[in-house]
Every structure is written in C-alpha cells, then in structure tokens.
Amino acid sequence: MTASTTTDSLAPLGPSSGAATGRASMLGRLDNGPFDLVVAGGGATGLGVALDAALRGLKVALLESHDFAKGTSSRATKLVHGGVRYLAQGRIGLVRESLRERSALLHNAPELVRPLPFVVPAYHFWEIPFYTAGLSLYDVLAGRDGLGATHVLSRRQTGKRLPGVCMKGLVGGIEYWDAQFDDARLAVALARAAEAAGAVVLNYVRVTGLIHERGRVAGVRAQDTETGQDFMLRSPCVVNAAGVWSDALRRLDAQASDRPVQDLIRTSRGTHLVVDRSFFPSDRALLVPRTADGRVLFAVPWLGKVLLGTTDVATDELTREPRPDDAEIDYILQEAGRYLQVQPARRDIRSAWAGLRPLVDPAAEGAAAGPVATRSISREHTVEISAAGLVTVAGGKWTTYRAMAQDALEACARAGLLATLPPCRTQDFVLAAAAGPRAGPAHGAQRGGDVLGSAGLTPAMIRHAARHEYARKVEDVLARRSRLLFLDAALAARAAPDAARILQSETGVDAGLDDFLLLARRYGLGMV
Incomplete structure (x- = not known):
C-alpha cells in the first residue's frame, strides 16, 4: 500500500474483478499438480521456504489458513537483531548467524528494514563496563556486518539521546546498533516475491489433513475457507511451518501410522503496549537488558508511536488472538515507569496485543524433562523429518527466517524428498515489493x-x-x-x-x- x-x-x-479473478486463478492452479513442495503455514518460516524453493525453480504451493503473518509473525517487537540476550546464555553460534542474517535483511529489504541505534541506560557504575564488554563482543561477532561501533555515553549524552528517560540516578549509558523492520509488511513482500517466482501462494486456505500412501506423506487435503471448496494437493515433500500450531499437523501424521509423537513446541506469550511518542520522543530505542525480575524491557520508536515490551510467559493456550493479561500489562507499565520520566497509565495505552512464540522444547530434543523457564529456551530452530516424511521447521525468529528456509530445503534434499535442489538464491535476492x-x-x-x-x-x-x-x-x-x-x-x-x-x-x-x-x-x- x-x-x-x-x-x-x-x-x-463499482464492483472490481481484480481481486476476485486473481484469487480464483490462484485457486485454479491448485489442481495443476503434483507439486515438488507444499508448505503449510504462511508466517515468516513458511513464506521463507516458499520463496527459497520457488527461486530454485521448484513447483511450490503455500497454504495459510488465515491471513499471512496473522499469528506470531505480525506480533514481533519489530527488531532485526543478533540477540544481545543470547550472549549471556553463551549462544555464540546463534548470535553470529543472526548477525549475518541481519545484514542480509538490510540488503534484501531496504524499504522495510533500517538500522536503529539502541541505548542501554546505566544507573549503577558497574553496569557500564559490564554491558560495554558484552556489546563490544557483539561488535566483534558482527565483524564486517556491523552497523556501528559501541560507545560509552556520559550522563548528559545519554539524556540527549533518550529524551524522556528518567534522569534520577542515571550515571551514563552504552549505545550500540541493531535494526528495525515492519514484520507484517515483510511477510507480504515475501508472499509477492514467491508468487512472482512461480509459487502458488494462498491465504484463507487451510490444510485439513495429510495424504499418506504406502506409509509415506504424499500430499495434503485443503479447503478454501471462503467457499468451502476442497482440494487435494499431491507432493512427495510437505513442509510443516505452522508455528505454534505445528504439533497439530505432526499429530495428524503420527495418527495415520499409529506412531506415538511427543510435542515439539513449547509456547511463550509476549505482550506489547503502544503509547504516544510524547512519553519517549527519541529516534533511538531504549533497552534494559535485565529488569528487577531478570526480563528484558524495550521502548522502541515505531511508526510515530512508542512500543513498550515485552513479557515472556509460558502458556498452553493456543489461540489466534492471545490476550495480554492484567499482570503482564501492569508489569510493562511499572517497569517503563522506572526508566521514563513520566509513567504511562492504562488510559494512555493506544493498543495492547500479544503474540505466541514457538520455542523448541528441549525435552523433545532428548534433553532432560522438567520445568523450564521460557526465557532460557533457545530460539535456535529445528528441522525434523518424521518416519513418514513430514518435514517440520520449528523455533527460530524473524531475523533468521532465510537461514531456516535454506536449512529446511537442504534437509528435504538429504532425505530424498526432493528430486533435485538447485543452489540457493536468497542470500542476495532483493525484495521488490514497496513498503x-x-x-x-x-x-x-x-x-x-x-x-x-x-x-x-x-x-x-x-x-x-x-x-x-x-x-x-x-x-x-x-x-x-x-x-x-x-x-x-x-x-x-x-x-x-x-x-x-x-x-x-x-x-x-x-x-x-x-x-x-x-x-x-x-x-x-x-x-x-
């Protein structure tokens, strides 16, 4: 738009035939199988897989039961980042990969992704050398992909860079660089690019079942939710990229062969609040790496408003519209009030929303079972191929969507699910869709x-x-x-x-x- x-x-x-005929034509192409690859799920992961496969010349269909990025992929903190918090967990490989992918996104989607400076305010003198050391390592890991050097700021410099920050007790700050993007717009850009490369890309078409032949996945059953029309799409390779709903398709696959299956996804809810820019009129983002209870707090300028968040609450509730609970809202408001000169109240909230993060359960990967705080679970992704050949891509984050797609397709090829796999073209593929x-x-x-x-x-x-x-x-x-x-x-x-x-x-x-x-x-x- x-x-x-x-x-x-x-x-x-007057009535327009453009949208209607375009969708009807795309639905008609579902009967032109078989496909080399069918993707279930139109979030970041699924769209990334569809684009990668289509650019390699494969015959691809992607089906999304609701709108593209309706779930987790439109509810991010709008940051393309290496993951400062993962340095403390020792996830150096994840941080390095994320920083590489951050650079690729800045190059491939310049209208939707931009560099963004962050400032960590320090209220204790020990915080300055402590955070500077970690963020300097962040710069080292970024190498040539770095966006700017980390700087120590005086109290006065911090106040100038973060107008609206609480000055009481402030001793200085640390400035570093990451990037910001528009998640839902990027999803649409990926869908358009995949279609332009030859893929069939449809929202509001849900996968209703899997086709099994001789004990192997051989395609999917699907239904257009607008008309009720049913389809059978045959393909030797089906990629399950349904995010927090991935386990439902894995269970359908297991039921067909009467095999037990352990859930792969552990879900976390993250809440965000949006307030007016007057509370934080800065062109930089504020980051508190560790709040009183060990969580992370952001105040991010976004499209003329300020995004406050986020929480990290384990949940078993799988809903298309997760609700922030009162405790999460109060937590964000209270923590924001500790770092802003004026504490926002409930009446100041312009919009409050939550997203569900699909985290890979360590127990499902062979780790010891037991209670695990969601913030300690890695955002690294997993590609699983079932005994019947269903490919599930789980975990990860928006920043690494391209690498996840590449890993998934290479796993499909190694398993013999794809007859051929030409070289990947997404590393330098520039998305033409406008912002x-x-x-x-x-x-x-x-x-x-x-x-x-x-x-x-x-x-x-x-x-x-x-x-x-x-x-x-x-x-x-x-x-x-x-x-x-x-x-x-x-x-x-x-x-x-x-x-x-x-x-x-x-x-x-x-x-x-x-x-x-x-x-x-x-x-x-x-x-x-």
Whole structure:
C-alpha cells in the first residue's frame, strides 16, 4: 500500500474483478499438480521456504489458513537483531548467524528494514563496563556486518539521546546498533516475491489433513475457507511451518501410522503496549537488558508511536488472538515507569496485543524433562523429518527466517524428498515489493472529517491491498497491510466501516467488519 497508488483514490466504488479473478486463478492452479513442495503455514518460516524453493525453480504451493503473518509473525517487537540476550546464555553460534542474517535483511529489504541505534541506560557504575564488554563482543561477532561501533555515553549524552528517560540516578549509558523492520509488511513482500517466482501462494486456505500412501506423506487435503471448496494437493515433500500450531499437523501424521509423537513446541506469550511518542520522543530505542525480575524491557520508536515490551510467559493456550493479561500489562507499565520520566497509565495505552512464540522444547530434543523457564529456551530452530516424511521447521525468529528456509530445503534434499535442489538464491535476492505507509496515523485534526485520511489511508491503498497484497478482511488491511490496529485501536475502529465497504466492493466477500470491531475493542482494552 504505497503513496503511488493514490492516483485512483477518487474512482467510483463499482464492483472490481481484480481481486476476485486473481484469487480464483490462484485457486485454479491448485489442481495443476503434483507439486515438488507444499508448505503449510504462511508466517515468516513458511513464506521463507516458499520463496527459497520457488527461486530454485521448484513447483511450490503455500497454504495459510488465515491471513499471512496473522499469528506470531505480525506480533514481533519489530527488531532485526543478533540477540544481545543470547550472549549471556553463551549462544555464540546463534548470535553470529543472526548477525549475518541481519545484514542480509538490510540488503534484501531496504524499504522495510533500517538500522536503529539502541541505548542501554546505566544507573549503577558497574553496569557500564559490564554491558560495554558484552556489546563490544557483539561488535566483534558482527565483524564486517556491523552497523556501528559501541560507545560509552556520559550522563548528559545519554539524556540527549533518550529524551524522556528518567534522569534520577542515571550515571551514563552504552549505545550500540541493531535494526528495525515492519514484520507484517515483510511477510507480504515475501508472499509477492514467491508468487512472482512461480509459487502458488494462498491465504484463507487451510490444510485439513495429510495424504499418506504406502506409509509415506504424499500430499495434503485443503479447503478454501471462503467457499468451502476442497482440494487435494499431491507432493512427495510437505513442509510443516505452522508455528505454534505445528504439533497439530505432526499429530495428524503420527495418527495415520499409529506412531506415538511427543510435542515439539513449547509456547511463550509476549505482550506489547503502544503509547504516544510524547512519553519517549527519541529516534533511538531504549533497552534494559535485565529488569528487577531478570526480563528484558524495550521502548522502541515505531511508526510515530512508542512500543513498550515485552513479557515472556509460558502458556498452553493456543489461540489466534492471545490476550495480554492484567499482570503482564501492569508489569510493562511499572517497569517503563522506572526508566521514563513520566509513567504511562492504562488510559494512555493506544493498543495492547500479544503474540505466541514457538520455542523448541528441549525435552523433545532428548534433553532432560522438567520445568523450564521460557526465557532460557533457545530460539535456535529445528528441522525434523518424521518416519513418514513430514518435514517440520520449528523455533527460530524473524531475523533468521532465510537461514531456516535454506536449512529446511537442504534437509528435504538429504532425505530424498526432493528430486533435485538447485543452489540457493536468497542470500542476495532483493525484495521488490514497496513498503506500506511509514508514518501510521496522521497527526493533527482529521482532514475534513475524513477518518481514513486521519489514519494515513486512502481508498486507493485499500484497493491496492485487495488487488495486489492478498487482503480479504478489513483486519488484513488495518492490522497488517497498514499497522493501524497495532498503533491506535480506537482510530482503527473508526476507520473500519469505510475500509470494509471499499474492500468488500473489491473482493465480493464479507469483509468481517463486526469481528474486527470486537477485536479493536480488545486491543484498546475496552476503551474503544
């Protein structure tokens, strides 16, 4: 959804065949099997696998039961990073790989990923040499991929770089570099690139089962959730990239062969709060590596707002819309108040949301069973191939999605699930998709009462999302093609009726307005 699409903003709202015929054509291609590879799951991992495979010349289909990046992949802290916290865990290999992939993302998606300086405020003198040593090692591990040197800051320099930071007791700070991105927009860019490379890429088509022949996975059964139409996609290679829902497909595979299976995923919930920039009017991010209870706190400038987070709470609840609980919200507000001059309150929250992290359970990899705090579980990924040939890619993070995809396909080739595997092309593949709106809600008064305009949107942007970016529901447009729901839930609710009307004229299907209004109320903590 780019500004360049605004030229048709005054076009009449007549029925459009663009979005409808495009999707119908893509659905029709599902019958043109067999495929070399079928991917279940349209988050970061699945989209990465689909793009990598398509660029190698393989015949690929990717199916996502909801919208692309609807789950974990649109709910990140918006950071492309090597993982400073993993240095303390001794995960040097993971940090080194992540720093390499950070560099690749900055090169491959320059419109969606940008370098971002971070400042660690120090309130005890011992913190300065302690954190400087760790962050200097971070620079060493980055090597040629470094974005800038780590610097020790005086108290005055720290205050200038972090306007709004609490000055009481501040003794200095440490500045280092990582990067920031728009997670949901990157997911759409990957989907568009995979389609352009020849892949069949469909959202709102769910995998309903696996096809087994002679004890081996031979494809998937699927259903278009809009029409109820059923499909059978045959393929000798099925990649399970369903994130926190991966174990459900693994259990279906095991049931077909009457084999026991142990769950691979341990789920953690991370909550984020969004407040106005007035609380932290900085172009740098604030990082507290260790809060009072050992967690990490971020205050990150993002699309004209400030993102506060995050929590790390073990949960067994698998839901498409995880809710932050009161304790998580209070924790973030309380910790933010310790480091900001003005403590935000509940009434100041513009949007509150949570995501589920798919962490690989150490017990499932042969480690001793027992209680494990989720923050101690590695974000390293695992590629598992079942006895029947189902390939599951689990764990990892957005920063390493490309390396995960490459590892998965190479594992498929070693297992004989792919007849051929040409060389990987994603290391230097530049995504051509343009970025969406960069500024979020417009500042100041509404322009002539135009709610869409005050939200930084135009009718043409919504049409573009439907015709070229797979948007089917108003939530797709206001949560992921633009990020309005995540930035200002109340404004998203006001913009939703107009957005839904335009979108429905494009797609010819129900835009899900009522469901979105309920969702916006939840993100706005009932204050919408």
